[in-house]
Amino acid sequence: MLRAVVFGACLLAGGMAAAQQGETLADVKQDLAVLTVELRKLRAELNTTGAPSVAVGGSALDRITAIESELQRVTAKTEELEFRIGQVVRDGTNRIGDLKFRICELEPGCDIGRLSETDPLGGDAGPAPVAAQPAPPPATDALPFDGELAISEEADFRAALEALDEGDYAGAEMLFAQFRETYPMGPLEPAALIGEGRALEAQGHTREAARRYLSAYSGFPDAKVAPEALWRLGDALGALGSVSEACITLGEVALRYPGSDAVSRATASRQSLGCQ
Incomplete structure (x- = not known):
């Protein structure tokens, strides 16, 4: 001041x-x-004269x-x-x-x-500015969950997803793991498992990635991401050399989740593996 x-x-x-x-x-x-x-x-x-003007006595x-x-x-x-x-x-x-x-x-x-508007000298002098409204949280319709989420929970998940999209796979793996520790068994748990699996797979840890996909599917078979988890599990099994198991798993996608986007992906994976 x-x-x-x-x-x-x-x-x-x-x-x-x-x-x-x-x-x-x-x-x-x-x-x-x-x-x-x-x-x-x-x-x-501004320098003082050295002589105080206050005298208290008596x-x-x-x-x-x-x-x-x-x-x-x-x-x-x-x-x-x-x-x-x-x-x-x-x-x-x-x-x-x-x-x-x-x-x-x-x-x-x-x-x-x-030209930008000049800020008040001192930063807070003059009439109090109108309080800025907090930015609304990102829309949840892009997230694999239909209910309400805490702002911090959604922000943490999006931060991990952003790292994955930007190719920071080690960082994404860490962020998804931290997210699951912070919000255990939360509504985004299956999606976080898939995100962590994708980050692991991108780093060449296919076996660990398959375990994440299996946990996402077996633990949350009714989740929105369950079809994707089953497809990615079959794809990972094929990459690990378990072609027979991979073909069976990929075939289950259309049987269990007909009409989902994962069906076409599973079909393409079956064709690439030569499944009958």
Whole structure:
């Protein structure tokens, strides 16, 4: 707050040229030099004289009376300074905005219309800004779950999913594992198992990935991601050389989950493995 007072007072003390036409960058620099000098003067005024103005002595009643009087004086002074600070900040902020406008006029290619709004000096002075509304949580329709989720739970899952989509497989594996530890047996548990399995498979850990897919399918056969888990399990079994088991598993996708997107994927996997 003190910095806001000092800097704002400098802006008030410095005389800025009113004329805008014909102004050069040197004129702007001159204004800044004036402000620097005024800042040094104000810094000198901030130094104490070394002699306190409060003296408390005498009887207990006298001391109480003196303290109450001093408190009233300090309170009144604080209110006065608060009012002055508000004025200084508003005027200083306007002057900073004007300075930005003038500099932009002098710089080739500067778009005045794209200048950002000047923040109040000190960050929190002046009238309290309207509280920003928190950003709404991401839509849950893209998640493999239809119910309500805690904001932190959804955010953690999306962070793991984002790492997977960006190819950070080690990071995704860790994030999905941490998610399952933080929200054990939650509504996104089967999807987290599949995500962790995908991250493992991308790193060449196919056997561990198959275990995650099996856990997702066997533990949550009615989940939205169960068809995908069964398809990925069959695909992983084929990659591990268990072609017969893979063909049987992939064939179960159409039988157990007809109409799901995983059916076409399982069919393609069966064809690539030469299943009969």
